[in-house]
Amino acid sequence: MIEGYAVPDFISDFWHYYIAAITAAGILFSLWLLKSQSSVKPLAPGEQAELMHPVWDGDLQELNNPLPRWWMWMFYLLIVFGIVYLVIFPGMGKYAGMLGWSSAQEWQDEKTRVDAEFDKEFQPFAGQDLMAVAADPKAKEMGGHLFLTYCSQCHGSSGQGATGFPDLTDNKWLFGGAPDDVKASIVNGRVAEMPGGLAGDVQGAKEVANYVLLLGGKPHDAALAATGKEKFAACAGCHGEDGKGMKAAGFPDLTDDAWQYGGSEAAITESIVKGRKGGMPAQLEQLGENKVHLLAAYVWGLGGGQKPAPVAPPVPDAAAPAAAPAQ
Ligand code: HEC
Ligand code: HEC
Structure with a gap:
């Protein structure tokens, strides 16, 4: 310059x-x-x-x-x-x-001034536990306004999502529904990618799609699913043998009813043939910590928020016998 x-x-x-x-x-x-x-x-x-x-x-x-x-x-x-x-x-x-x-600088100055004013409203909630913020009616109202402004164009005005954009109101999460997971999704954004063509041609994809439906206990074509089972080996590395996915890496559970791209045979086949790549833009830099904190609480409180995982001791019924050897 x-x-x-x-x-x-x-x-x-x-x-x-x-x-x-x-x-x-x-x-x-x-x-x-x-x-x-x-x-x-x-x-x-x-x-x-x-x-x-x-x-x-x-x-x-x-x-x-x-x-x-x-x-x-x-x-x-x-x-x-x-x-x-x-x-x-x-x-x-x-x-x-x-x-x-x-004019750009004038806009920036104005934005800084307004942000500082609003920050006074947001400040009391900063650093507070997300679940406590989610329970506060005033925080919820402000979070709702922020959501409409910054998130609704992708996730819908009530967070219900759309094809390609996950529903934030159900309790099925791609990346985890504990308060910190939800906040991390917003702070850093999320990108998950599945390459296309993993099951060969369209026929192969259709077979695997039927096997995916079988895994989820849904109506399927048994003959196609039988041939699809073998081809699912190409998927298990990410989605798991049982198709239940892996949250930490954003590999979705294929057996639940929460579909980002649709759960019909045709939609699943399309996901397999074309591959999928969802992108959630990182928000921290643009919105700042206080807004992101309110938004995380709001999204967590939309209905699908899960309790944070207990640190120690492990929940007894979640521990597999092999992981807890008898004394
Ligand atoms: C440009 C579109 C877009 C915008 C804007 C957007 N998101 Fe997202 N969001 C996505 C997509 C796409 C995903 C799924 C990412 C993937 O498939 O890898 C996602 C994922 C998420 C997740 C994780 C969901 C899960 O199941 O784990 C949360 C939480 C979330 N968004 C919250 C927000 C909030 C809050 C805002 C507003 C600040 C926002 N998003 C704005 C597109 C968007
Ligand atoms: C490299 C890891 C990887 C492999 C291998 C893989 N997937 Fe995926 N798959 C993903 C990721 C990541 C997503 C989510 C993409 C997104 O969020 O946009 C996904 C999404 C999907 C979806 C869409 C889910 C929805 O909610 O709409 C289906 C269906 C699917 N995979 C099926 C399969 C099948 C069947 C195979 C084997 C032929 C397979 N995947 C192989 C990583 C993988």
Whole structure:
């Protein structure tokens, strides 16, 4: 960036010179026009203006009066004003102007001021436990407004999701539904990708799709599922032998009823043939910690939020016998 120049919106310097030249030419032309008109002398007292020809409509005549001086001076002043303006403010191509004013900066300043004002409202909840924030009606209301502004375009106004965008109101989570997991999804964003073509052709994908339906205990074509079972080996590495997925890595559970891309045979086949890549943009940098905290509590409180995993000791019925050898 050149000192004294605004961040260039122009892709090449050509447009900078092009616009600056047109602006300067406009001013010079006005000056020349005024000058050429001021060479017509004002009328001396008692002198008659020249009568122009022809005469219209019987008696309509035009006199060649010189321009009034005050009127000319007003235009000279306007030109001076224009030049001073162009020195102080941006206008000559990408020259930023002496004051360095820019509409982008004005917007940024305004945003900083408003953010600081709102932050006073958000501040009391910062650092509070997410589940406690989720239970607070005022926090919920503010979280709802934030959600409508920043999240609804993808997740829907009530968080119900859409094809490709997960439902945030159910208790099925791609990346985990404990308070910290939900917050991490929002803070860092999430990207999960499945390559396409893993089951061979469309027929192969259809077979595996039926095996996926079988795993989930849903209506399926038994013959297709039988051949699909073998091909599911290509999937087990990510989705698990039982198809239950792996939350920590964002490999979805294929046996529940929560589908990001649809659970019909056709939709599952499409997922397998084409592959899938969902992208949730990271929010921390844009929104700041306080807003993200409120949003995490709001989303957690939409109905699907899960209790944080107990640290120790492990829940007795969750511990497999092999993991807890008898003393
Ligand atoms: C550009 C679209 C988009 C926007 C905007 C967006 N999200 Fe997402 N979000 C996604 C997608 C897509 C996923 C799933 C990512 C994947 O498939 O890997 C997701 C996933 C999530 C998850 C994890 C869900 C789970 O099942 O684990 C949470 C929580 C979430 N988003 C919350 C939010 C919040 C809160 C906002 C607003 C600040 C937001 N999202 C804005 C597209 C978006
Ligand atoms: C490299 C890891 C990986 C492999 C191998 C893999 N998947 Fe996936 N799969 C994913 C990820 C990650 C997603 C989620 C993509 C997203 O969030 O956008 C996914 C999504 C899906 C979905 C969409 C789920 C929904 O909620 O709509 C289906 C169906 C699916 N996989 C089936 C399969 C089948 C069948 C195979 C084997 C042919 C397979 N996957 C192989 C990682 C994998």
